[in-house]
Amino acid sequence: MNIRTQLELEDHFTDSEKEIARYILTNGKDVVKDSISTLAEKTYTSPATIVRLTKKIGLEGYNDFRIRYSAELEKLSLSDNEIDVNFPFTKESSYEEIMNNLILLSHQTLEHTKSLLDEKVLQKVVKMMKKARIIDLYGTENSLLAAALFQNKMTRIGKNVDMRSLDGSQTFLASASAPDHLAIVISYSGETENVIRWVKILKSKHTPLIAITSLGDNQLSRYADIIISTDTREKLFHKIAPFSSILSIEYILSVIYCCYFQEDYDGHLDHKISFDKMSDKRPAHLLKDEND
Structure with missing residues (x-):
């Protein structure tokens, strides 16, 4: 199971670990740039809690997490012209934008799937x-x-x-x-x-x-x-x-x-x-x- 999915599932996570997981998921690529002490400060937790979380999802520690998660995000990353598959429209989107975005989303999804x-x-x-x-x-x-x-x-x-x-x-x-x-x-x-x-x-x-x-x-x-x-x-x-x-x-x-x-x-x-x-x-x- 990829790292993102494990973080979303929050299987047997403590409350502090859930906070870290949700912060990581929300902030994406920016997280892997942070040191463990910086991430602990931003999530109001501790380096020890972060290490426990990384080991709970099958990693060796925070450095291992940064390397693997960065590679995972790269593989799943969106190019500048791709539609966000999770939020293909916003509350400000017009009906025209929704129609156009869903067409683009369909095309991009099929291309990604075909490549696999x-x-x-x-x-x-x-x-x-x-x-x-x-x-x-x-x-x-x-x-x-x-x-x-x-x-x-x-x-x-x-x-x-x-x-x-x-x-x-x-x-x-x-x-x-x-x-x-x-x-x-x-x-x-x-x-x-x-x-x-x-x-x-x-x-x-x-x-x-x-x-x-x-x-x-x-x-x-x-x-x-x-x-x-x-x-x-x-x-x-x-x-x-x-x-x-x-x-x-x-x-x-x-x-x-x-x-x-x-x-x-x-x-x-x-x-x-x-x-x-x-x-x-x-x-x-x-x-x-x-x-x-």
Whole structure:
């Protein structure tokens, strides 16, 4: 898990450690320029408390934190013309600015996500999908919306894809899994308690597992056979909405669908058209006119 995510989670932090974490998150690059005594003074804490916090998130001390956090911020940094994924508009923004910023945000998110995709990894994913008797999707809240769209597309070309919306049902789904299934697990943080419970069950069932998660180390990635990274510029909590993360996940799933579709382009297209005609409730004469 990256440093920023750990600071946001505040897992087992004392009140003083929470104050330090929130100050670091708010002040970004400026923090890494500060000495430990300066940071202690600014957060009304002590150097010893800062050291304890850095060790609590798996670092060796404050100097290690400055080096690693600086590198992390560089990787996630925005260029001058990029939209802030967490706050793409302000309370002063006009409707026109909101519309324009969201278009730019979408474009930039897709470009960032594309830069993280690897053709060889996609080839492995498609091979696993073709081999699997059933593909099971796992996720929580917003990620399930993207998963549902993927399931709908895959079902229309004849691939058996299963997903459940309730946490308890997903536990049952994992418990019923097998080596001839394929699990696609979606979690932006990769640290959600329910998600980790499911992947542990899936590993006990020897089910191949693809993780779609944020860039960097997290619990989910440690259980995955294949990791696909999302755009990771979005914060967990301090944001208006998950604009970037959901768009990134939807794009990844759409790319996976298209790559799978292409493996049997004509067959999948015939199956989809046949499925759509069979499920379309419009009068037959309208369908005939559409196809003429």
